[in-house]
Amino acid sequence: xxxxxxxxxxxxxAGLAVAKRLVRESxxxxxxxxxxxxxxxxxxxxxxxxxGVVRPEHAQxxxxxxxxxxxxxxxxxxxxxxxxxxxxxxxxxxxxxxxYLVAAPGVQTNWNEVAGLRDSVGKNGVCSIYxxxxxxxxxxxxxxxxQGVALFTQPAGMLKCMTCSQQMCYLADEEFRRRGVRDxxxxxxxxxxxxxxxxxxxxxxxxKVMVEKGIEAHFRTxxxxxxxxxxxxxxxxxxxxxxxxxxxxxxHVPPPMGPLDIFANSLLADQxxxxxxxxxTLQHVRFPNVFGIGDAANLPTIRSEAASEHQAPVLxxxxxxxxxxxxxxxxxxGFTGRxxxxxxxxxxxxxxxxxxLPCAGSVVELRNLTQPPKPPxxxxx
Ligand SMILES: Cc1cc2nc3c(=O)[nH]c(=O)nc-3n(C[C@H](O)[C@H](O)[C@H](O)COP(=O)(O)OP(=O)(O)OC[C@H]3O[C@@H](n4cnc5c(N)ncnc54)[C@H](O)[C@@H]3O)c2cc1C
Numbered sequence: 068x069x070x071x072x073x074x075x076x077x078x079x080x081a082g083l084a085v086a087k088r089l090v091r092e093s094x095x096x097x098x099x100x101x102x103x104x105x106x107x108x109x110x111x112x113x114x115x116x117x118x119g120v121v122r123p124e125h126a127q128x129x130x131x132x133x134x135x136x137x138x139x140x141x142x143x144x145x146x147x148x149x150x151x152x153x154x155x156x157x158x159x160x161x162x163x164x165x166x167y168l169v170a171a172p173g174v175q176t177n178w179n180e181v182a183g184l185r186d187s188v189g190k191n192g193v194c195s196i197y198x199x200x201x202x203x204x205x206x207x208x209x210x211x212x213x214q215g216v217a218l219f220t221q222p223a224g225m226l227k228c229m230t231c232s233q234q235m236c237y238l239a240d241e242e243f244r245r246r247g248v249r250d251x252x253x254x255x256x257x258x259x260x261x262x263x264x265x266x267x268x269x270x271x272x273x274x275k276v277m278v279e280k281g282i283e284a285h286f287r288t289x290x291x292x293x294x295x296x297x298x299x300x301x302x303x304x305x306x307x308x309x310x311x312x313x314x315x316x317x318x319h320v321p322p323p324m325g326p327l328d329i330f331a332n333s334l335l336a337d338q339x340x341x342x343x344x345x346x347x348t349l350q351h352v353r354f355p356n357v358f359g360i361g362d363a364a365n366l367p368t369i370r371s372e373a374a375s376e377h378q379a380p381v382l383x384x385x386x387x388x389x390x391x392x393x394x395x396x397x398x399x400x401g402f403t404g405r406x407x408x409x410x411x412x413x414x415x416x417x418x419x420x421x422x423x424l425p426c427a428g429s430v431v432e433l434r435n436l437t438q439p440p441k442p443p444x445x446x447x448x
Pocket of ligand 1: 102103104113114144145197228329362370372406
């Protein structure tokens, strides 16, 4: 059994932000981070890879140089959590105990929840920007598209970067116009949600963008099956249960997502499987020496890198306060930031907090970028 004062699970955006701040604010602390992946995925760039703006290799970097000095990197993954005994067991069978645990394992992508998705993604016009490999294949599909039906779906419920499929729809529209194939194309966005965005001010603007671009939008309708041989997508209406089928020539699909099984089946989970933390202090509601952060925590805000980065200072401040037996006074206000790309040179910056209103001082308008990225004339190969 090895022991660390602070053990962080997951070295994604959230875990890394906590590790960096913790060693800066409390030098000398024994901090270890468990993370199995050798490379760090820069997930926010997958949208840009899928639209041909960023080369795939730029959306990944070596993990080792990103680990801050003073933090021990354990190349392993957590297999069992034992919060009552202040320990975890890793996949390689190591038993690690801790004084304080920071849980930042992100979400699980459930490709198998849509029948036929796992086997067809990257083939037959089916694509997804929700992994490094499939993001690369997405640009291939878009840049080779000639005519027909272009479908973009969004599952109901929790999704990291919930507007990604919508953004791909806007970017594909522009690329199709640039190549002169838009007139031969029917573009359809189909979402399991009730609207384009949960905050009214931003939603209204996005609805206008959809109308101006001539994209059909349908809601409360979920993709349940892909039949790659016949290029058919099968949908179910969330309210009536009615099933319908649509033929497609290209189909962009975010996989359904949920909590990681290891965490959902642990004592750290709430009734939905997410890490059960106080929404302001980020301290676990039943295990005071445990904190949760990022996509895996049950915070009622939209999951984003920006949200994780706003949570990290609060978590570290409260963790240090707990160690020093002071009250936990730092409070996360639910801030999340969503830059929603509506074209190659235009975006909507949707920032809001638990009040579900645009943050004070934010301007609710579409912004034209001064140096818009352009789709490449040549493929990003
Ligand atoms: C396509 C796409 C576009 C996005 N665009 C934006 C954007 O423009 N702006 C924005 O703010 N956000 C964006 N996001 C969201 C953002 O990337 C996530 O919200 C953010 O990465 C969440 O950080 P996290 O640390 O909670 O999870 P992650 O960054 O996913 O990290 C979780 C880490 O935990 C590790 N892990 C998992 N299981 C275990 C285990 N059992 N043991 C140990 N380690 C484990 C994983 O390997 C991973 O490294 C985007 C996401 C996607 C997918």
